[in-house]
Amino acid sequence: MGKYQDEAKKLLELVGGKDNIASVTHCATRMRFALVDETKASVKEIQGLPTVKGTFTNAGQFQVIMGNDVGDFYKDFIGVSGIESASKEDVKKAAMTKQPLLQRMVAHLAEIFVPLIPALVAGGLMLGLGNFLQANLPFLGGKSFKETSEMARVILFFTDWIGGAVFGMLPVLVCWSTVRKFKGNEALGIVLGLMLVSGIMLNAYVYGNMAGEGINVKDALLNGNEKYGIEAGKHILNLGITKLTLIGYQAQVLPAMFAGIAMCYIEKFFNKRTPEVLKLVWVPFVTLIVTGFLTILFIGPFARTLGEWLVAVFAFLFKTPGLKYLGALLFGSTYAPLVITGLHHTFIAVDLQLSAASGGTFIWPLIALSNIAQSGAVLATYFLYKKDKKQESVSLSATVSAWFGITEPALFGANLKYMYPFYAALIGSAVGAxxxxxxxxxANGIGVGGLALAFLSIKFEGAHQLGFWLATIAAFGLSFGLTFVFSKTKLNKGSLA
Structure with a gap:
């Protein structure tokens, strides 16, 4: 008999029985159900089970937070239920059939970017650490670590190397993940990404610098530019009837994503119409040729322009005097609710686009502050629920997770469970924003969006660090303090006993 067999039987009963389960799997900490009828799940009773730390519904999946023992619990659950083990993809497909169109689109976007988060976070931290090592610091007499320490110069080599690889070659990652999501040939996706950052095209960073100086880029490519070492005609493709400029897509997201999607459909088109004996040779060859040509001709320029429009919209909302504070209030008070729905993943593309276009993003600091606010609120619940040993344990572990940018345990294990900590966190987040x-x-880019390491991603020049630390103190302090205040009001509908 398994350790969790009795509890697994109870969970099976509380989710509505075997007939109410379309599919079930697990991840690192959670059981993930695609239920036929979610209303049949007895949420309060499920949350009362000894092993369960919380529940929530996201992307059409009813998820039960178990912690590190979820693998053992899952085995016992499969054993007592008689349900066949399913893959995460099976559960996603079963859950997605019940989702509206917008949520399905966001789910697709999330599945492209979520696998890239470890690399993006590592790259963002490397850029942040490199920025710190090169910053002029008062306690070093106005000098930087780079100027005063040989070890700092060694570390700086690695930060530039790794950070540059992640963001300079970002289209390779995005193309691979996009093609993987849309069931294309992943190796061709990698090749397509490499094509977008090939040295045969003008580097996107050089293009940005030239455009920023008001230089006519097409004219410079046609006739050459001595300042940037550009040979006349080197980055021009002459089609006879027109001449196309060859500009790379370093650090760009949308061109890589759109090109990857197009490649998948082009590959499927030729796969269906090519004899089996010729597929291995003909399909990859023609797929890359056609996708590359369409990317240079239409997909790339369109996606780059779309990205510039996206940046302009956010810049208008957050840079216009007066309006920017309204935008900050709205973002600070709505980001955490977006996390609940899964829509927050859309901001990864926005952050990356902002970083590529202007060398920094003002969105990511607000995201980090929202996470910091949630950590302040959940830490307060640790002290408020000291008599409840299970809640005390959940709140403490959730606080540590939130300090490293993982807020789901805090949200679903305490803040949403009692609601008043969630309200406190929204206020703290809005003020911090x-x-x-x-x-x-x-911020230089995305990083670890929590109290422990978020500051490393913030620019060290000017008042960026000062502003962020003041915002951090406000977000954390208000969330922590208001949670205690709200616990004594009608917002607290439960008992602290």
Whole structure:
């Protein structure tokens, strides 16, 4: 008999029985159900089970938070239920059939970017650490670590190397993940990404610098530019009837994503119409040729322009005097609710696009502040529920997770469970966002969005660090304090006993 067999039987009963389960699997900490009828799940009773730390519904999946023992619990659950083990993809497909169109689109976007998060976080931290090592610091007499330490110069080599690889070659990652999501040939996806950053095209960073100086880029490519070492005609493709400029897509997201999607459909088109004996040779060859040509001709320029429009919209909302504070309030008070729905993943593309276009993003600091606010609120519940040993344990572990940017345990294990900590966190997040926006705080890119390491991704020049730390103190302090205040009001509908 398994350790969790009795509890697994109870969970089976509380989710509505075997007939109410379309599919079930597990991840690192959670059981993931695609239920036929979610209303049949007895949520309160499930949350009362000894091993369960919380529940929530996301992307059409009813998820039960178990912790590190989820693998053993899952085995016992499969044993007592008689349900066949399913893959995560099976559960996603079963759950997605019940989702509206917008949520399905967001789910697709999330599945492209979520696998890239470890690399993006590592790259963002490397850029942040490199920025710190090169910053002029008062305690070093106005000098930087780079100037005063040989070890710092060694470390700086690695930060530039790794950070540059992640973001300079970002289209390779995005193309691979996009093609993987849309069931294309992943190796061809990698090749397509490499094509987008090939040295045969003008580097996107050089293009950005030239455009920023008001240089006519097409004219410079046709006739050459001595300042940037550009040979006349080197980055021009002459089709006879027109001449196309060859500009790379380093650090770009949308061109890589759109090109990857197009490649999958082009590959499937030729796969269906090619004899089996010729597929291995003909399909990859023609797929890359056609996708490459369409990318140079239409997909790339269109996606780059779309990205520029996206940046312009966010810049208008967050840079316009007066309006920017409204934008900060709205973002600070709505980001955490977006996490619940899964829509927050859309901001990964926005952050990357902002970083590529202007060398920094003002969105990521607001995301980090929202996470920091959630950590302040859940830490308060640790002290408020000391008599409840299970909740005390959940709140403490959730606080540590939130300090490293993982807020789901805090949200679903405490803050949403009692609601008043969630309200406190929204207020703290909104105030922190206003302060951050007021100081025009910028991050180099995305990083670890929690109290422990978020500051490393913030620019060290000017008042960025000062503004971010003031916003952090406000977000964490208000969330922590207001949770205690709200616990004594009608917002707390439960008991602290």
């Amino acid at each position: 206003v302060i951050s926006t007021g100081f025009n705080v910028l």
